[in-house]
Amino acid sequence: MINPQFIQKLKQVCEFDKNVALKEKTTFRIGGKVPFFIKPMNSQEFIDAVRLCQNFRIKYVIMGAGSNVLAPDANIDFVVISTLGLNKCYINRLGFLYAEAGVRLADLVRFATNNELGGLEYLIGIPGTVGGAVVMNAGAFGSEIGNFVEYIDILENGRMVRLKKENLFWGYRHSTFTNSKKYAIIGVGFWLKKERLDVITKRMQYAILLRAKTQKVGYPSAGSVFKKSGDLAPAYLIEQCGLKGYTVGGAQVSTVHSGYIVNLGYSTCQDVLKVIHYVRNKVKENFGVTLELEIIVL
Ligand SMILES: Cc1cc2nc3c(=O)[nH]c(=O)nc-3n(C[C@H](O)[C@H](O)[C@H](O)COP(=O)(O)OP(=O)(O)OC[C@H]3O[C@@H](n4cnc5c(N)ncnc54)[C@H](O)[C@@H]3O)c2cc1C
Numbered sequence: 001m002i003n004p005q006f007i008q009k010l011k012q013v014c015e016f017d018k019n020v021a022l023k024e025k026t027t028f029r030i031g032g033k034v035p036f037f038i039k040p041m042n043s044q045e046f047i048d049a050v051r052l053c054q055n056f057r058i059k060y061v062i063m064g065a066g067s068n069v070l071a072p073d074a075n076i077d078f079v080v081i082s083t084l085g086l087n088k089c090y091i092n093r094l095g096f097l098y099a100e101a102g103v104r105l106a107d108l109v110r111f112a113t114n115n116e117l118g119g120l121e122y123l124i125g126i127p128g129t130v131g132g133a134v135v136m137n138a139g140a141f142g143s144e145i146g147n148f149v150e151y152i153d154i155l156e157n158g159r160m161v162r163l164k165k166e167n168l169f170w171g172y173r174h175s176t177f178t179n180s181k182k183y184a185i186i187g188v189g190f191w192l193k194k195e196r197l198d199v200i201t202k203r204m205q206y207a208i209l210l211r212a213k214t215q216k217v218g219y220p221s222a223g224s225v226f227k228k229s230g231d232l233a234p235a236y237l238i239e240q241c242g243l244k245g246y247t248v249g250g251a252q253v254s255t256v257h258s259g260y261i262v263n264l265g266y267s268t269c270q271d272v273l274k275v276i277h278y279v280r281n282k283v284k285e286n287f288g289v290t291l292e293l294e295i296i297v298l
Pocket residue numbers: 027061062063064065066067068069083101125126127128129130131132133134135136137138139140173179183184185186221222223224296
């Protein structure tokens with residue numbers, strides 16, 4: 001039961017919807033209803049919404065495009081604060097490309113390209129936002145977002161802070177912000193190289209082609225479920241265990257890319273968790289490798 005005073009105050013902060021099914025808000029198309037789906041339209045509303053949840057001790061999850069999360073089927077006791085309204089991208093007075101947390105990566109890459117700023121183009125096909133990408137240190141084809149970040153504006157325990165690059169940690173699909181509820185990412189300053197438009201465009205087209213060739217799985221998913229373990233791709237290990245196409249209910253190890261689990265249209269969160277459990281056990285049994293999850297289970 002949500003405190004009625006919280007609801008009153010929230011009305012003064014920003015728009016929200018009630019009883020929203022997360023299957024409509026995640027790329028996996030899985031997830032039960034959250035009592036409140038909060039929709040700040042700018043960074044001030046976002047900051048106010050986060051602070052309000054903190055003050056009232058309301059459990060909350062910040063969500064960008066929902067492309068790296070697996071949401072529970074029912075009994076959800078948290079609200080969601082969406083960043084999708086924080087979608088401004090510009091070159092700031094310091095000369096950095098500044099993107100608010102909810103800017104889609106495709107829009108970020110297009111904006112950078114139009115300004116002849118190179119480096120980010122390998123991220124073009126990742127269906128996430130800047131905030132989610134920074135949390136995950138998202139990357140593709142050997143390039144990661146963290147390589148280009150100069151500073152990040154965050155809310156930490158209700159206080160606005162600018163973290164400079166020397167104070168940030170970047171690992172493989174991991175950053176200062178992964179699995180930490182302490183931070184709310186507001187916006188990111190990128191330092192990018194001035195390059196010729198045709199050179200940037202060529203790299204972008206290459207990334208688009210490569211992704212279409214290897215990762216067009218045809219069903220809703222959250223991308224790669226497991227992290228790479230050393231040099232070994234989870235997809236290879238899973239395939240070697242004969243698990244391509246392994247299915248529980250509506251969740252299936254993709255027949256196109258074994259690193260993905262896809263939703264055949266009627267998958268529940270439980271189905272996906274069962275597939276994950278089985279796959280991990282089999283890979284451990286056959287290769288002695290413990291696969292670590294890349295997706296975030298909410
Ligand atoms: C088809 C497909 C292909 C993909 N390919 C790739 C790929 O090539 N490389 C790759 O790295 N990933 C890939 N992904 C995974 C995913 O797109 C990335 O991890 C992406 O960066 C997640 O961004 P998001 O906005 O969707 O984050 P969400 O899924 O919304 O959130 C991810 C995590 O970040 C947190 N979060 C989000 N925004 C904020 C914020 N502003 N402040 C604090 N916390 C926040 C959330 O609470 C959650 O813990 C793919 C996914 C799909 C579906």
